[in-house]
Amino acid sequence: MAGTTIEFSVWATDGGSPKRECVAPAPVFVAVKTVKPAPIAFAEQLYSAILYQPTFPGVRVFCLDPLDEQQQLVEVNNKHRLTYSIAAGDDRENFEFDSTSRCVKVRDKINLKSHYNLTLQATDGYATMTATAEIMIQDAPLSTLVFTQDQYWATVIENSTKEMNVAALGLKGQPLNHHVHFTILNPNEKFDIHSTAGVIKTTGRSFDREAEDHYTLVVEARDVEGAANVAHVLVHVAVMDVNDNEPVFINRPYHALVSTMSPRGDVVTKKNVPNS
Structure with missing residues (x-):
């Protein structure tokens, strides 16, 4: 029964001649504990996905299904939340398993192989559960859908928390009634x-140009009636600077020499005072 302790003693006898026994027995105490079951992390044992080329870092390959309410409650009450990782099958480190979004993402697009069999792992610090992900790398299929620009460029204002439209993406080649x-x-x-x-559009979260001055979004347009009819485009968003830092004097105090013969209005010294 869990929570109990079993006690017993053991003796030892050697194999010599004559045989000799230990002087006194050794006590043994065995504590009985409840075995924590493996975390319910994967709804399936095998996941399959296709990643179209070209691709970019941060692109989601696939995500696990959202946790049900019961599992969310388990995670909230558990001090050790589930941590996800790729245990095997990614020797070039092209992918990463994000524990927050529970999504497998592209980490490095260089030297992608045509096929991957990844071993996915989830652990709560006590028990571990695994699953397999099969990822096929393919060139993007021929599509009638085409964005009206090869790339889009837009700007946002630093520190702004307003929800604003950033860019409207145009599309050509959309089949009638699709x-x-x-x-x-x-x-x-x-x-x-x-x-x-x-x-x-922006979501109302503030932008900090000092932390990140540029974002590149990878947008996909997919024909709902034709799964292979897809188009991709990059949207570059630059964060415009706002003068939000006060000037700061550095390397103080300042020293200078002035002649008694200097005329009125002469410059004694100059200093640059940075504000960022």
Whole structure:
């Protein structure tokens, strides 16, 4: 029974001649504990995905299904939340398993192989569960969908918390009466895209140019009626600087020489005072 302790003693006898026994027995105490079950981390044992080329760092290859309410409660009450990782199959480190989003993402697009069999691992610090992910790398299929620009460029204002439209993506080649779904393949909490209009807007989270002055979003347009009819485009968003730092004197105090013969208005010394 869990919580109890079993006690017993052991004796030892050697194999010599004559045989000799230990002088006194050794006590043994065995504590009985409840074995923690493996975490419920993977709904499936095998995941399959296709990653189209060209691709970019941060692009989501696939994500696990959202946790149900019961599992969310388990994670909240558990001091050791589930940590996800790639245990094997990615010797070139082309992918990463994000524990927050529970998504496998592109980490490095260089030297991608045509096929991967990844061993996915989840642990809560006590027990471990694994699953397999099969990822096929393929060239993007021929598509009638084409964005109206090869790339899009936009700007946002530093420190702004307003929800504002950043860019409206145009599309050509959409079949008649077909619906197109827009998705940001490398999602960012600062941006969102309208799934049918293709308009990218900010989410109201503040931008800090000193922390990050440029964002590159990978957008996919997919024909809902034709799974292979897809198009991709890059959207570059620059963060415009705002003068939000006060000037600061450095290397004080300052020393200078002035002649008694200097005329009025002569410059004694000059100093640059940075504000960033």
